Amino acid sequence: MVIMLDVTKEDQWEVSVSAVVARFGKLDILVNNAGISGSGERDHGSTDAWDRLMDVNAKSVFLGMKHSIPEMEKAGGGAIVNISSISGFVGQEGIHPGYNASKGAVRLVTKAAAVQHAKNGIRVNSVHPGMLPPMLTSFQKGDPNRDAMNAAVPMGREGKPIEVANAVLFLASDEASYITGTELIVDGGFTAK
Numbered sequence: 001m002v003i004m005l006d007v008t009k010e011d012q013w014e015v016s017v018s019a020v021v022a023r024f025g026k027l028d029i030l031v032n033n034a035g036i037s038g039s040g041e042r043d044h045g046s047t048d049a050w051d052r053l054m055d056v057n058a059k060s061v062f063l064g065m066k067h068s069i070p071e072m073e074k075a076g077g078g079a080i081v082n083i084s085s086i087s088g089f090v091g092q093e094g095i096h097p098g099y100n101a102s103k104g105a106v107r108l109v110t111k112a113a114a115v116q117h118a119k120n121g122i123r124v125n126s127v128h129p130g131m132l133p134p135m136l137t138s139f140q141k142g143d144p145n146r147d148a149m150n151a152a153v154p155m156g157r158e159g160k161p162i163e164v165a166n167a168v169l170f171l172a173s174d175e176a177s178y179i180t181g182t183e184l185i186v187d188g189g190f191t192a193k
Contacts, residue, residue: 007034007060013067026075029172030068032061032082032106037099050098057102058109065113069122077121079172082110083164084126086187103128107183114181123180125171130187131158154189 001023003016020027036056061082072078087095088103107126114124131149150157167186170176185191 007032007063008055010063010067013063017067017071021071027068027071028075028078030064030072030078030080031168031172032064032080033168034060035083035085037095049096050101053096053098053102054105057099058105061106062109065109065124069113069117069120072122073117073120078123079176080110080113080122080124081168081171082106082124082126083168084110084128084183086128086130086185086191088126088128089185089191110183111181118180123171123176125176125179125182125184127164127167127171128183128185128187128191129159129164130185130190132161132164133158152190153187154193157188159186159188 001020003019005012005016007013017027034056036053065080065082068078068080072080084106085099085103087100088105088107091097091100107128110124110126113122117124131153146158164186167184171179171182171184
């Protein structure tokens with residue numbers, strides 16, 4: 001099943017959630033994975049960029065949960081995994097500060113939802129990837145800047161998308177049945193230093 005969805009539009013969330021429930025009979029897993037980066041706009045950037053970052057990265061998570069949680073309650077529970085970033089923990093140079101703010105918002109709205117909906121059998125967690133190839137598209141392999149970024153990671157390399165996918169899969173699974181409100185950082189130790 002493929003659904004085209006502008007994650008910033010509430011009416012599209014309503015239609016999408018209804019379509020999933022109509023097709024599968026229930027909704028018990030939501031992964032909020034839409035996001036944009038703030039690269040290219042240093043310092044405080046433009047207000048338009050700030051608004052777009054907050055809409056796509058934070059408001060979309062709120063809307064996804066707002067429309068999915070009632071269906072999960074009807075289904076007897078569920079799991080929500082919100083994708084944030086290590087940028088929700090630390091500041092960086094060279095990106096719009098709205099990116100950090102939006103990812104920090106995802107981190108805290110996840111915790112709030114986890115506390116508010118745990119009694120309804122709904123687990124809500126966040127995953128915080130570090131540097132991954134999709135985020136490093138402006139750097140070719142062998143580029144000194146990319147090599148310097150990898151050197152800053154204790155494991156000495158960038159992450160692989162499958163490593164993040166496995167973290168998401170775990171949190172969405174029954175193996176994580178007693179985990180809610182957690183922040184799973186997948187960054188090779190970058191934020192541990």
